[in-house]
Structures are given as C-alpha cells and as structure tokens.
Amino acid sequence: xxxxxLLTQFISGLTMATLLFLVASGLTLIFGVGNVFNFAxxxxxxxxxxFGYQFVSVWSTNFWIALLLSGVCVGLFGMLAEFAFxxxxxxxxxxxxxxxxxxxxxxxxxxxxxxLTWGAEYKSLPRxxxxxxxxxLGDIFIPxxxxxxxxxGMIVVVAAWWVLSHTRPGQVxxxxxxxxxxxxxxxxxVPMTMTLVFGIATxxxxxxxxxxxxxxxxxxxxxxxxxxxxxxxxxxxGMGNFWGAWFGALLIGEVNAFAVAVVPQWATLFSFxxxxxxxxxxxxxxxxxxxxxxx
Amino acid sequence: MTPMLQLDAVDKAFGGLRVTSNVSFSVMPxxxxxxxxxxxxxxxxxxxxxxxxxLCDRGAILFQGENLVGKPPRQIVARGIGRAFQIASIFPxxxxxxxxxxxxxxxxxxxxxxxRHVADFKRATDEAHAILDSLGLDGQSERPAFELAHGDQKxxxxxxxxxxxxxxxxxxxxxxxxxxxxxxxxxxxxxQLWKSYDLTLVFIEHDMDMVFGIAQVVRVLQQGAxxxxxxxxxxxxxxxVITAYLGEDF
Amino acid sequence: xxxxATRNLKAASLWAFIVLIFVLVPVLSTSSYQVNLACHVLxxxxxxxxxxxxxxxxxxxxxxxxxxxxxxxxxxxxxVDHLGRQWYLPAxxxxxxxxxxxxxxxxxxxxxxxxxxxxxxxxxxAQLGWQITFKWYDFTGGDDGIQGIIPPGIxxxxxxxxxxxxxVVMLSIWVLKRMAFSPFGLVLRCVQQNPDRVRFLGRRVRxxxxxxxxxxxxxxxxxxxxxxxxxxxxxxxxxxxxxxxxVILMSVLGGINQFFGPFVGATVIILIEDLVxxxxxxxxxxxxxxxxxIVLVFPKGVVGEAMRAKxxxxxxxxxx
Ligand SMILES: Nc1ncnc2c1ncn2[C@@H]1O[C@H](COP(=O)(O)OP(=O)(O)OP(=O)(O)O)[C@@H](O)[C@H]1O
Ligand SMILES: [Mg+2]
Numbered sequence: 001x002x003x004x005x006l007l008t009q010f011i012s013g014l015t016m017a018t019l020l021f022l023v024a025s026g027l028t029l030i031f032g033v034g035n036v037f038n039f040a041x042x043x044x045x046x047x048x049x050x051f052g053y054q055f056v057s058v059w060s061t062n063f064w065i066a067l068l069l070s071g072v073c074v075g076l077f078g079m080l081a082e083f084a085f086x087x088x089x090x091x092x093x094x095x096x097x098x099x100x101x102x103x104x105x106x107x108x109x110x111x112x113x114x115x116l117t118w119g120a121e122y123k124s125l126p127r128x129x130x131x132x133x134x135x136x137l138g139d140i141f142i143p144x145x146x147x148x149x150x151x152x153g154m155i156v157v158v159a160a161w162w163v164l165s166h167t168r169p170g171q172v173x174x175x176x177x178x179x180x181x182x183x184x185x186x187x188x189x190v191p192m193t194m195t196l197v198f199g200i201a202t203x204x205x206x207x208x209x210x211x212x213x214x215x216x217x218x219x220x221x222x223x224x225x226x227x228x229x230x231x232x233x234x235x236x237x238g239m240g241n242f243w244g245a246w247f248g249a250l251l252i253g254e255v256n257a258f259a260v261a262v263v264p265q266w267a268t269l270f271s272f273x274x275x276x277x278x279x280x281x282x283x284x285x286x287x288x289x290x291x292x293x294x295x
Numbered sequence: 296m297t298p299m300l301q302l303d304a305v306d307k308a309f310g311g312l313r314v315t316s317n318v319s320f321s322v323m324p325x326x327x328x329x330x331x332x333x334x335x336x337x338x339x340x341x342x343x344x345x346x347x348x349x350l351c352d353r354g355a356i357l358f359q360g361e362n363l364v365g366k367p368p369r370q371i372v373a374r375g376i377g378r379a380f381q382i383a384s385i386f387p388x389x390x391x392x393x394x395x396x397x398x399x400x401x402x403x404x405x406x407x408x409x410x411r412h413v414a415d416f417k418r419a420t421d422e423a424h425a426i427l428d429s430l431g432l433d434g435q436s437e438r439p440a441f442e443l444a445h446g447d448q449k450x451x452x453x454x455x456x457x458x459x460x461x462x463x464x465x466x467x468x469x470x471x472x473x474x475x476x477x478x479x480x481x482x483x484x485x486x487q488l489w490k491s492y493d494l495t496l497v498f499i500e501h502d503m504d505m506v507f508g509i510a511q512v513v514r515v516l517q518q519g520a521x522x523x524x525x526x527x528x529x530x531x532x533x534x535x536v537i538t539a540y541l542g543e544d545f
Numbered sequence: 546x547x548x549x550a551t552r553n554l555k556a557a558s559l560w561a562f563i564v565l566i567f568v569l570v571p572v573l574s575t576s577s578y579q580v581n582l583a584c585h586v587l588x589x590x591x592x593x594x595x596x597x598x599x600x601x602x603x604x605x606x607x608x609x610x611x612x613x614x615x616x617x618x619x620x621x622x623x624x625v626d627h628l629g630r631q632w633y634l635p636a637x638x639x640x641x642x643x644x645x646x647x648x649x650x651x652x653x654x655x656x657x658x659x660x661x662x663x664x665x666x667x668x669x670x671a672q673l674g675w676q677i678t679f680k681w682y683d684f685t686g687g688d689d690g691i692q693g694i695i696p697p698g699i700x701x702x703x704x705x706x707x708x709x710x711x712x713v714v715m716l717s718i719w720v721l722k723r724m725a726f727s728p729f730g731l732v733l734r735c736v737q738q739n740p741d742r743v744r745f746l747g748r749r750v751r752x753x754x755x756x757x758x759x760x761x762x763x764x765x766x767x768x769x770x771x772x773x774x775x776x777x778x779x780x781x782x783x784x785x786x787x788x789x790x791x792v793i794l795m796s797v798l799g800g801i802n803q804f805f806g807p808f809v810g811a812t813v814i815i816l817i818e819d820l821v822x823x824x825x826x827x828x829x830x831x832x833x834x835x836x837x838x839i840v841l842v843f844p845k846g847v848v849g850e851a852m853r854a855k856x857x858x859x860x861x862x863x864x865x
Contacts, residue, residue: 102841109834235662268673269673275669368745372747386742389731393731409727410724413727416728459747
C-alpha cells in the first residue's frame with residue numbers, strides 16, 4: 001500500500017463525497033426546514049443528469065451554461081412538485097407516510113417520463129473542454145475533471161455557509177431547522193419559504209447529477225441508488241444538519257473509494273457497516289441538530 | 296404518618312429560565328389539594344417532574360418514601376401515580392370504552408394476550424364500564440373518542456388515569472375550557488371520585504370556586520417558587536398571595 | 546349481546562363467502578392461468594395484510610418488507626436447489642424462523658430511531674439484502690434467480706398447491722385478524738395514536754413495536770416462501786425496493802384503517818396488473834399516477850371510502 005495508491009483513492013473518494021454532499025445537503029435542508037423527507041431526491045439528481053445530456057450532447061450547449069441550466073430546470077421542477085402536490089398534504093394525520101408515498105409516486109413518474117423522453121438506453125456525456133486530461137503527480141495521474149468537481153463542491157460549501165450565516169433567508173432556514181414555530185413568529189411566509197427551499201435543494205441535486213454525468217453513465221432508475229447513499233450520509237450526519245451532511249459525505253465517499261479498491265464487489269457493505277456502528281452508538285447521528293422524533 | 300408524596304427542594308430550568316426552583320412540600324395520604332398560580336408559574340412543569348416526563352435538575356421526589364427521580368414515566372405510573380393532562384391525552388380513534396379498557400388491561404397485565412377479542416376480557420370490560428359509569432360517559436361508550444365534546448374528552452382522560460387504580464391522582468386543570476355549568480358538575484364529580492376511589496388527589500386549577508370549594512390544602516406557585524401553602528382560609532387571608540395573584544378585590 | 550352475536554355471524558358469513566369464492570376458483574376456472582392468478586392474489590393479500598399490521602395498525606411505515614418476503618422465497622429456493630425437493634416444507638419453516646430472527650436483530654437497530662428514519666433505514670437494509678443476493682452469484686444465482694422449484698409429493702399438482710396456498714393464507718390472515726383485535730392489537734393502535742399516553746399506561750412503546758415488526762416480517766416471509774412454488778422460479782426482484790413499494794400501494798389503495806383493506810387492495814392491483822401491466826411499457830407511470838390520486842383525493846382507500854359512504858347514507862337515512 002504505497003502513497004500513490006492512497007492519494008489516488010483519496011482523490012476519487014473526495015470526488016464522490018462532493019457529489020454525495022450536493023445531493024445529501026439538499027435532502028437534509030428540506031428535512032430541516034420543512035420536516036419533509038423527499039424520497040424522490042435521487043430522481044431529481046437523475047433528472048439533472050438527463051438535462052445535462054440534453055443540453056450538452058443534443059443541443060451542444062456550452063458545458064458551464066448547461067450545468068447552470070440543468071440546476072435551474074430541476075429546481076423549477078422541484079418547486080412545481082412541492083407547490084402543486086406536496087403542499088396539499090402538510091399537516092394531515094399520518095403525514096409522514098403520505099409524504100413518502102407521494103414522493104415515491106414522483107420517483108415512478110419521473111422514471112417513466114425520463115424513459116419516454118430519452119429512451120431506456122444508457123447515455124453518456126463528454127467532459128467539458130479543457131478537463132479531459134489528467135495532471136501528473138509523481139507516478140500517478142489525477143483526472144482534472146475530478147479536481148474540478150471537488151473545487152465546485154468547495155465553492156458550493158463556502159457559498160452555502162455564507163448564505164446560511166450572513167443572509168436573512170439563511171438565518172430563517174437555520175432557525176427553522178431548530179424550531180419551526182419560531183419562523184412564523186418572525187413574520188416569514190412559511191409556505192413560500194418551503195417552496196423556495198425545495199427549489200434550491202432540488203437544484204443542488206440536479207447540478208450534482210449533471211456534474212456526475214461525464215463520470216457515470218446516465219440511466220433511468222439511478223435515482224434509488226443515489227437516494228440510499230444520501231440517506232446513509234444524512235443518517236450519519238444527523239437529519240437536518242448541514243455540516244453533518246458534509247462530514248457524512250466525506251466519510252462515505254472515502255470509505256467507498258478505499259473499499260472499491262480493495263474488495264470491489266462488496267464495497268457497498270462498508271458504508272452500511274459504518275452506518276450500523278453509528279446507529280448503535282449514536283442513533284441520532286454524529287451531529288444531530290435536534291432530537292429524533294419518536295415513532 | 297409518612298407523606299404520600301414529598302418534594303424536597305426540586306428545581307428545573309430550561310436553558311437559563313428557572314421554571315421551578317427550590318419547591319418543597321408534602322402531600323398527606325387521603326388529602327385533596329390544589330396548586331394555583333399565574334400562567335407560566337411552572338405548575339405543569341412540576342407535574343412533569345413528578346411523573347418522570349422531565350428530569351429534575353436537583354432535589355428529590357419521594358413517593359411513599361421511595362425516590363422517583365430518574366425513573367421513567369412507565370415505572371412511576373406502575374407505582375401508583377395517575378395523571379390527567381392539561382390537554383386531554385386520549386386515543387382519538389378508539390371507542391370511548393376501548394380508551395378505558397386498554398388501561399384496565401394494562402393494569403391487569405393482560406396486554407400481551409394475542410388471541411382473544413378485547414371484548415372477551417370480561418374483568419377489564421366490566422371495570423371499564425364501571426369507570427365510565429362513574430364519569431357519566433357510559434352512554435357514549437361506543438363512540439370514537441374524537442367525537443366527544445371537549446369537556447368529555449377531559450373526563451375520559453381522567454378515566455384512563457383512574458383505570459390504572461392510582462393511589463395518587465394528579466389532575467392538570469380538569470375544568471379548563473368548560474362552560475360554567477360543566478365546571479360545576481365536574482367539581483362535584485371530582486369530589487365524588489376522590490371519595491369513592493379513596494384517592495390522594497392533587498389538582499391544578501385556575502377556577503377559584505373549585506379551588507376554594509373542594510381543596511383541603513392550597514399551594515401557590517409563583518415564578519417557579521412556592522409562595523404559600525395552607526388551608527383555603529389561610530390562603531385567602533395571605534397578603535402576599537393577594538398582591539401576587541388573587542388581586543385585592545377577591 | 547345479540548348485537549355482538551349478529552356481528553359475529555355477519556363476520557363469519559363474510560369469511561365463509563370469501564373462502565368459498567377462492568375454493569371454487571379451480572372448479573370454475575377455464576385455464577391453469579386463472580388458478581395461478583388467484584394464487585398470486587392470495588399470497589399478495591397475505592403479504593399486504595401482514596405489512597398493514599405495521600403501518601395501518603401501529604403506524605410504522607416500513608419500506609423494506611421485501612427483505613423478508615425475499616428471504617422466505619430464497620430459503621425455499623436455495624434449499625430445494627441445493628438439498629432437494631423433500632426440503633421444501635422444512636425450508637418454509639426455516640425461512641419464517643430466519644425472518645423472525647433477522648427482524649429481531651434489525652428491529653433492535655431501526656426501531657430505536659423513529660419516524661422517517663425507520664422508513665428509510667428499513668429501505669436501506671432491504672436494498673442491502675437485495676445487493677447481496679444480486680452479487681453473490683455463486684450462492685444465489687444472482688440475476689438469473691432460481692428456476693425449477695417444484696413442491697414435493699402431491700403438492701406438485703397446481704390445483705393441490707393452490708389449495709395448500711389457500712389454506713395457509715386464510716389461516717394466517719385469520720391469526721393476524723385475531724391479533725389485530727386482541728389486547729395486543731389494541732395496544733398497537735394506541736401506540737400509533739398516542740405513544741406518550743401508552744408509556745403512561747405502563748407499557749413499553751418500542752418493545753411493542755419490535756413485537757409487531759417481528760410478527761409482520763415473519764408472515765411476509767411465509768408469503769414469500771409460498772410464492773416460490775407458484776411459478777417454480779424466484780428472482781432477485783422479489784427483494785427489490787419496488788416490491789416493498791407495491792405492497793404499500795396495495796394497502797393504501799384498499800385502505801389502511803380497515804383490516805381487510807389491504808386484501809382488497811392486493812386483489813385489485815393484481816387484477817389491474819394482469820389486465821394492463823402486460824400491455825404497457827409505462828406501468829410505473831400508471832402506478833405513480835394512481836398513488837398520487839389516492840394520496841391527494843382518496844386517502845382512506847377503497848374500503849375506507851366505501852365505509853364512509855355507507856355511514857353517510859345510513860346517517861341521512863336515520864335522520865328522516
Ligand atoms: N419543554 C420546555 N422547554 C422550554 N420551556 C418550557 C418547557 N416547558 C415549559 N416551559 C416554560 O416554562 C414555564 C412554565 O411552564 P408551565 O407549563 O409549567 O406553566 P403552568 O404553570 O402550567 O402554566 P399554565 O397555567 O399556562 O398551564 C413557561 O414559561 C414555559 O414557557
Ligand atoms: Mg400548565
């Protein structure tokens with residue numbers, strides 16, 4: 001086990017962690033602010049990948065613009081889903097179950113809409129100009145595109161931190177994550193905030209999908225894998241905790257990268273193992289924002 | 296005679312806010328007593344501490360000589376403390392009868408029977424009917440609990456507590472939200488229950504007719520501290536209580 | 546008392562009627578395909594009813610019951626495949642026991658955290674089970690599944706196996722129904738409605754949740770093990786999350802607040818699937834839209850809405 005192997009896997013883990021974080025942070029944000037578990041969050045990620053494919057491969061849009069547009073389109077989709085459907089069941093008895101059912105319906109519908117629009121076969125996306133190669137570091141090669149993803153992830157983290165701590169909407173979101181009642185006292189339009197949060201969160205997920213598309217193949221049904229990985233991340237970090245999601249993503253990304261290198265077939269087992277250990281010793285997550293609601 | 300319940304310098308703070316501070320008193324067996332105090336005085340919090348819903352920061356709570364601090368509600372109720380809540384805590388979708396019956400079954404240790412229909416548990420069913428009868432709810436026993444009027448839901452909550460055959464019963468504002476007529480009836484009913492079930496009873500109330508009508512001992516809580524304790528007459532004459540709570544014209 | 550007696554009589558005659566219909570299926574059917582379809586209806590009904598003990602009764606939405614369903618199926622499939630047909634019935638028993646043991650273990654882990662955590666963790670662990678089955682090709686046959694699972698002795702005949710399924714399913718549903726209306730079932734419903742009050746009745750909430758989780762999982766495994774012999778083949782799809790999703794759909798469609806709701810839901814879905822599913826590629830789009838309509842417009846499900854309509858009718862009738 002030499003240093004170059006470690007570095008290669010570390011970078012690959014960091015790449016995965018960044019993508020995971022983009023998805024999981026949205027998931028945790030929606031849960032934190034609105035107490036909604038968006039089971040379809042992975043499908044918005046997948047939708048982002050398809051938008052990316054459409055813009056770049058079909059309409060030959062510039063990659064950077066395509067990335068932005070994918071995020072925006074998915075975000076609009078997300079806002080529509082929240083505004084037209086989810087909103088109708090807030091406050092109903094047994095809401096948790098119906099939320100999951102409704103978002104489950106989103107998964108099924110988005111899956112088939114994607115199949116209807118783009119077909120069932122695999123799609124792929126070229127890397128953007130200038131990021132097709134790799135840089136050499138001693139005797140190893142690090143793909144520049146991976147570095148790009150990591151950099152974008154860092155920018156998003158810093159931007160999110162700034163929004164959360166320095167702007168009023170960010171403060172409202174943080175307050176809401178701790179105590180929902182306080183928000184209505186602050187004179188905020190709660191339903192509108194929720195739609196907006198949903199939009200931002202799904203846009204982040206969509207962007208992650210578009211970013212990941214050149215690395216992974218784009219297929220319908222990818223949503224469920226992504227949601228389970230992000231779920232593990234969120235459980236690790238504590239539901240509703242932004243920084244917890246960041247840490248969880250890092251942990252799972254790295255665990256995965258090294259497990260894939262050592263025992264490729266059983267790599268997924270390791271993320272589960274980490275989650276089980278956390279569940280046994282700290283069931284509310286490593287950085288729980290608030291106590292878990294009991295069944 | 297050992298007290299039924301003894302609080303010894305009990306404290307509770309939420310963040311920086313001290314909600315109960317240094318509260319000590321003893322409740323004698325068979326006594327019926329009231330706790331009064333302005334909104335937010337910490338009355339409900341005190342009940343929560345007694346029943347284990349909140350952990351005491353400091354102090355001891357003795358029930359028949361045994362310290363309850365640190366025990367979960369489940370064990371405290373098993374020792375013989377019953378409670379009805381400020382907001383009626385019932386099972387809304389079950390029938391009125393089943394609300395009580397589940398408590399009777401629990402008391403009789405029959406909740407782990409998997410086979411026979413609940414209606415076939417004769418002893419629990421009879422006990423439940425008896426309790427409904429004493430509350431005047433027997434006529435509505437087959438209705439789902441959420442359909443009951445607000446006041447009846449509060450009575451049902453008391454019924455659930457009674458079904459567990461408590462020695463000490465804590466009632467949190469039993470007449471809150473009732474019409475004057477209902478209050479009058481409930482006052483009589485509670486007095487009756489106290490006698491017929493042989494209870495030690497502590498209730499929180501804002502309704503002064505009830506407090507001075509049926510309590511043998513009145514305790515006044517203000518900003519978390521015990522301001523005064525005594526017979527209704529003593530409390531009525533207490534200068535501090537008058538200025539702090541009752542008002543000059545009382 | 547007479548009230549109770551007539552109610553018992555009514556319930557019993559309803560039972561007898563349902564059983565009679567299913568008993569007559571092989572007699573009246575024109576093809577073995579119809580018998581096979583009826584078999585699917587019965588097994589899915591058991592699966593859905595046992596799932597609803599968790600959700601409808603206790604309020605615990607598990608998205609991972611496919612794990613136990615698959616476990617039941619694979620224990621039969623694997624043992625018959627590796628050890629021979631005579632192991633068919635013992636394998637069913639073992640599968641059920643294994644499911645109970647696994648449910649106890651996982652339950653201890655996932656019930657400690659409530660609400661949506663429970664849902665998501667059950668999903669995660671079920672998907673883990675699916676992945677293991679999928680990737681462990683040498684042992685499970687992976688994506689190929691297992692073929693040629695033929696029940697032993699007289700059960701080999703499709704009709705006899707059908708009656709075997711009918712007997713096991715009806716017996717199981719009867720047992721579950723007894724449970725649902727026993728003191729234990731009452732406590733479970735109370736746990737759903739007001740867990741804090743249940744604690745203050747002196748009962749343990751999580752202990753009871755664990756009990757029903759084990760019970761539900763065990764019957765799900767039984768359903769799965771029955772399924773192994775119906776088509777003679779099993780596949781990893783039985784463990785996939787969509788299987789858990791389907792059983793949820795059946796329950797809501799039928800109505801989660803009525804004991805027989807999921808039974809009705811399972812029947813309707815299997816029949817629709819049979820009519821439509823084979824004819825369209827976009828089955829999940831249709832399912833998705835159905836779920837949306839139910840959730841937004843008819844949250845009480847078929848049986849629930851029917852009951853409401855009935856009570857409305859009788860009430861206005863009595864008013865006159
Ligand atoms: N869980 C809690 N966290 C934070 N503060 C609390 C909590 N419970 C109660 N408080 C605060 O403690 C104070 C006392 O509350 P408590 O419910 O004991 O009052 P009370 O005397 O029962 O009043 P009321 O007559 O209105 O029922 C209030 O200011 C309340 O806001
Ligand atoms: Mg109070």
